[in-house]
Amino acid sequence: MNIVNSTITPTIAGRAQAGAGRAQAGAGGVQASAGGARAGLPWPSRLVVETSTRCNLACAMCPKQNGCDDGEGGGDGDFAEELFRALAPAFPRLESLVLNGIGEPLLHPALADFVRQARAAMPPDSTIGFQTNGVLMDEASAMSLIEAGADRICVSLDALDESLYAGIRTGGKLSRTLAAIEALGKARKATGKDRARIGIEFVVRRDNLAELPRVVSWAVKHGVDFMLVSQLFPYEKASVDETAYDANLDLALELRAKHEARGAARGLDITRYPEVYLKYSKTAEDESIVAIVKELQAEAIGRGITLNLERLFRHDATWMEGARRVFAEAHSIAGAAGLELALPEAAPKSQRACEFVEGGSAFVSRDGKVHPCYFLWHRYACHVGGWEKLVAPKSFGSLEERGILEIWNDKAFATFRTTCSATSIPSASTATSPSATMCN
Numbered sequence: 001m002n003i004v005n006s007t008i009t010p011t012i013a014g015r016a017q018a019g020a021g022r023a024q025a026g027a028g029g030v031q032a033s034a035g036g037a038r039a040g041l042p043w044p045s046r047l048v049v050e051t052s053t054r055c056n057l058a059c060a061m062c063p064k065q066n067g068c069d070d071g072e073g074g075g076d077g078d079f080a081e082e083l084f085r086a087l088a089p090a091f092p093r094l095e096s097l098v099l100n101g102i103g104e105p106l107l108h109p110a111l112a113d114f115v116r117q118a119r120a121a122m123p124p125d126s127t128i129g130f131q132t133n134g135v136l137m138d139e140a141s142a143m144s145l146i147e148a149g150a151d152r153i154c155v156s157l158d159a160l161d162e163s164l165y166a167g168i169r170t171g172g173k174l175s176r177t178l179a180a181i182e183a184l185g186k187a188r189k190a191t192g193k194d195r196a197r198i199g200i201e202f203v204v205r206r207d208n209l210a211e212l213p214r215v216v217s218w219a220v221k222h223g224v225d226f227m228l229v230s231q232l233f234p235y236e237k238a239s240v241d242e243t244a245y246d247a248n249l250d251l252a253l254e255l256r257a258k259h260e261a262r263g264a265a266r267g268l269d270i271t272r273y274p275e276v277y278l279k280y281s282k283t284a285e286d287e288s289i290v291a292i293v294k295e296l297q298a299e300a301i302g303r304g305i306t307l308n309l310e311r312l313f314r315h316d317a318t319w320m321e322g323a324r325r326v327f328a329e330a331h332s333i334a335g336a337a338g339l340e341l342a343l344p345e346a347a348p349k350s351q352r353a354c355e356f357v358e359g360g361s362a363f364v365s366r367d368g369k370v371h372p373c374y375f376l377w378h379r380y381a382c383h384v385g386g387w388e389k390l391v392a393p394k395s396f397g398s399l400e401e402r403g404i405l406e407i408w409n410d411k412a413f414a415t416f417r418t419t420c421s422a423t424s425i426p427s428a429s430t431a432t433s434p435s436a437t438m439c440n
């Protein structure tokens with residue numbers, strides 16, 4: 001079994017196919033190399049190709065339903081077949097190919113053909129996969145995709161409760177999604193392609209957190225090989241209250257716990273700070289609480305820890321403990337059955353690497369533009385840390401104009417990857433991101 005912690009940044013495409021490494025580490029097991037060595041290679045190790053931006057569902061949480069794209073990225077449509085052929089020079093060195101971005105890949109009429117072309121040219125131990133809502137996956141399509149060489153297919157499933165599922169997957173039907181997963185299992189058996197791995201992606205929200213252990217048990221019983229659990233990323237404002245992770249960074253929480261304990265040792269409850277700090281006439285106890293919080297702030301500044309006092313004192317320890325217990329239960333069910341499970345953090349990490357970039361990956365949007373990651377892929381707004389953040393796409397070239405290897409080796413792209421690999425990136429939930437520091 002493999003339990004992995006992932007991050008709380010957008011996980012839409014690459015995460016979908018995360019392998020044995022951390023969630024964003026990549027399709028079929030492309031993991032971030034030490035020090036981002038893959039990012040420095042003269043070829044991409046992993047490509048995520050947005051085969052279609054069309055969709056047959058309308059999930060409210062999805063970037064697709066939240067103004068993502070705005071026409072940049074070509075609007076609704078499918079990845080052109082000639083653009084797919086333009087990726088061929090990268091195939092012989094590719095460790096994994098993921099065939100989805102925003103949208104539903106099974107809507108592309110040439111999906112199986114793309115898989116076949118790539119499989120013929122990619123190394124035998126490489127992986128080809130995609131993530132799907134499952135609506136169009138029946139035994140025939142599952143057979144044709146697995147026959148063509150797809151060996152890592154992940155179906156989105158966020159609840160086993162009918163009404164919860166329907167509330168999240170607008171237009172979807174739970175029975176169809178479950179049937180899609182079963183169809184994949186049957187197709188694997190019928191084709192004898194045992195290396196094909198079937199997965200589930202579960203996006204954790206406040207309303208479906210309790211469903212997680214149930215979905216893990218279902219997955220175990222139905223021959224699912226791996227499960228990727230990711231945190232809801234707030235593309236829409238309404239999602240902010242649905243997020244199940246803490247709004248504070250891990251180090252900020254540690255600092256609060258430390259100073260809370262210092263206060264408690266002196267009989268002081270520093271969680272009263274929001275109530276006392278504005279008081280015109282403070283008691284001696286109030287003054288002591290304010291003083292401890294000032295020390296907390298000074299320590300945060302000294303250690304370079306990002307914190308927001310209002311959020312820090314709104315921290316819901318009971319919820320976070322509950323979330324950890326649910327993750328532990330899911331972990332234990334998966335562990336007992338040998339299911340590979342990638343769990344997210346309950347609070348965002350202060351320091352982390354961009355494993356997508358370090359893993360030598362690139363994202364190709366449906367119009368053929370090559371982007372450094374699936375955060376800087378389209379134009380959209382997101383709501384992190386209580387702020388609306390506008391993200392602009394960043395592209396280093398288009399397949400309509402230059403070859404994939406030429407774009408990959410473009411000086412500006414190579415420099416971006418090197419800089420990114422050398423930088424510890426703050427979590428998006430603190431309202432900063434690679435886009436804030438490196439791009440926009």
Ligand SMILES: C[S@@+](CC[C@H](N)C(=O)[O-])C[C@H]1O[C@@H](n2cnc3c(N)ncnc32)[C@H](O)[C@@H]1O
Nearest residue numbers: 012061062102103104131132133156201232233
């Ligand atoms: C954008 S979809 C594309 C593939 C396919 N249409 C599907 O739903 O699986 C890829 C994954 O992103 C997830 N997703 C959508 N909106 C999200 C959000 N706001 N935060 C985190 N994951 C999200 C979906 O649940 C799905 O697992």
Ligand code: SF4
Nearest residue numbers: 055057059062103133
């Ligand atoms: S099915 Fe996938 S792409 Fe379509 S709206 Fe839902 S999450 Fe977005």
